[in-house]
Amino acid sequence: MTEASKSIRDELLKPDSGSVRRSRIDWIMRRVFEASAFLTVLPLFVVIMFVFVRALPWLNPAFFFNNPLDPEPGIFNAIIGSIQMSGLAMLITAPIGIAGGVYLSEFASSRVVSIGETLIDILLGVPSIVAGIFAYLLLVPVLGFSAWAGSLALAVLTLPIVMRTTQEVMRLVPVSIREASLALGIPVWRTTLLVTLRTAFPGVLTGLVLALSRALGETAPLIFTAKGTNALNFLEFGTTMNAMPLVIYRYAGAAEDQLVGQAWATALVLMAVALAMNVAVRWRTIDSRVA
Amino acid sequence: MIRVDGGQGTVPGRVAQGAEGGKHREQSAPEASAGTVELRGVEAFYGTFRAVNNVSMDIHPRSVTALIGPSGCGKSTLLRSINRMHETLLGASVKGSIHLDGVDLYSSDLDPVRVRRVIGMVFQKPNPFPTMSIYENVAAGMRLLGRTPKSELDGVVETSLRRAALWDEVKDKLKQPGTSLSGGQQQRLCIARAVAVQPRVLLMDEPCSALDPVATLKIEELIRELAADYTIIIVTHNMQQASRVSNHTAFFAMDDSRAGYLVETGLTTEIFTAPKLPLTERYIAGRFG
């Protein structure tokens, strides 16, 4: 063996403290990253488990179907209040949001798109309490402390979400689909509605569901608009209405065990609904976001 | 299908392979070593899919060996197995043995990181590090080994850039980002940074395919120069390039299971003028691939 070959053997096999150190650091860092990944997922399980355990003793039919002032109190008025206000909010937001998203994706010039996207970014970043103040200042003087004001406050928060998801989903539709339709002589507006939007619809629906989930869970916009009440309110949007997040917020600091227990149970319901909605819409695309 | 094991005794006249090769040559640099690569029964897998089937050949030191053949024959996979890059992909594995100057590269007490230091690689698309300057790109490998005094680092950078025929063009702008160069220059930068860590072997995976013809010729010229000091293995789709640049050629094809296998090896001049196997002849003549 030549001198030169021996040095290869040395280079490759001689124990080398430097490279041992480097490989040890490599191993350590890998463990650090693994531990961090574990930590990012841990809170999910902790919270779910904790809420579940604390809420369980308080779940019974009375809880779901009675109102707060009944002898065996429940949160029925909050459940349907949430459904009503979030539902109304979505009814308002969906057409405007989808229209805006379609416009930004299909028709706007790049300057308008830039402005529009910035607008959406800003509104997405608006804290929910500020949306609440806005509703309090502008809507309550006109509409009073009412479910109208509450729903509109929720609509303000959900509008940018729907607009953004619609725009992004519409952008993903391949140009060739639009071109094929136009080449057949179908007018632009029909193409957009019946072809492009229809193709993007599952994604648009996902956006709507996510926005709805957000609306159901919001507290701050409702605190000084719809305010919450102990009375059952069905379709009377002109007055105060109860909602599940309000129940949790109000009962959390209570002294009586029963109220706290109901807070837990409501939290479980809210959390379960929100998680179920999110899992349902994200499940289909679960693979596509990973390399 | 007739297969010929490449390497063993089919190379007339030239220095025989193995450690003895060193003895028959003038060492151009005192610390340079033989740089002979021996492959025996090498197979490479992506999970359960076999991409390279039973390749055995010898790579001669201080020469350029070209791996040619149609796409999908596992040439790149084989190349990446030599410097243990193939296994960095999840689920990928290599069987068989690969020796460099008698050292088993896949031995279990060998750290792959050290293997990759001794065997350098240049990739298809030039990939200088965008957040590093030209200087830093070339010095990157040395920096990994610990603190080198700046004067020594400067020397290494200049030597490497000269070796890559890039020094004159960049000596005044060493602080500029590596990505500010043209495609051909970037590739030479990648060559410079590969040689900076003093490897024995240089692997090149279609190094010119992303470059224009002028840059390509420059790199080919560079490869011929580098062959004096390094063992170079180059994968190329361009047969003319293989005949211009290499001393030895190995021709690969795909078998029925879509695995690549070695059809024939030999001196470049012989493969291209008088190939032994009909399959090789058909490929050279452009009848397929």
Place this chain on the structure above:
Amino acid sequence: MEVRALHSLRGARVAGDKYFTRLMSAAVITLGLLLIALIGSLVSASMPLWAVQTPLSFLSTPAWITGIEQADGSTVEVYGAAAALFGTAVTSLIAVAFAAPIGIFGAIYLVEYAPKRVAIPLTFLVELIAAIPSVVFGLWAVKDLSLRLRDSIEWWIASTVGQFIPWLSEEPGSPSADSIFRAGFLLAIMILPMIVAVSREFMRSVPVSLREGYVGMGATKWESIRDVVLPTARIGLIGAVLLALGRALGETIAVTMVIGNAEGIPSSLFLPGNTIASKIANTIGEATDVQRSAVVALGLALFILTFVISILVRVLIRRFAVIKAVS
């Protein structure tokens, strides 16, 4: 972009098209009007305060209300947002300090190490945390997390480092119910998914060939992350942290439930405090006249903060896109 060319694509142009696009554009105009109304209402409703106090004074006075005796015997009320600003800033900083490293490191694991069958469910689960309503987090924090934190980390820090550093100490004998630190910690948990998700995206966009180039020279995987992936993705990572910071600043309910609504700037992180959001939530019910406009002014301040961050993030992300296109 190709799709933008659509409006110059003359398909079968029908009268309906013009009205159609006009109608759609109305939606975006609505958005703009909404924003203007928002800003307008905040500014005009806080006017009564600006009539009697300068913004600088408002932002720098710690106490929420102080009555100052005037020469003629009447009392002028001076409002101060400093305590709330302090709380907001500190809780958000604590949140980012915890969440940024863990989130980015977690994202590194997902991008660089995790095999697909681990990465897919893990990514999914992390994103799911963002779906949990913040009031649920608030409830859990008040009843569980707070106590755990108080009895473990806070106690530990206070009795060791806290002996030397006053703002890390706890008052002996009366462990507080809520604290700034706890609010910050909870916020960290809540913004973690956002950091992981955005960091992941930016790190994934670093081309594989760059990593290979470094590893091919004999670098370890960690070294390739440290010297190639992270520097290349750096701008995006900063954007991710900023985004999360914006979210932390704006988080209302969970923080309100855990921060304790105390007056003034607390002398220790382990004492209760206030954030802008919690102050608004706690005060707006009973506020009248000038005090009401002070509360609105708080809201305006918060809005400006999040506004600035949104713009910053947008600029950063655009720069990252440009750099990527060039390299």
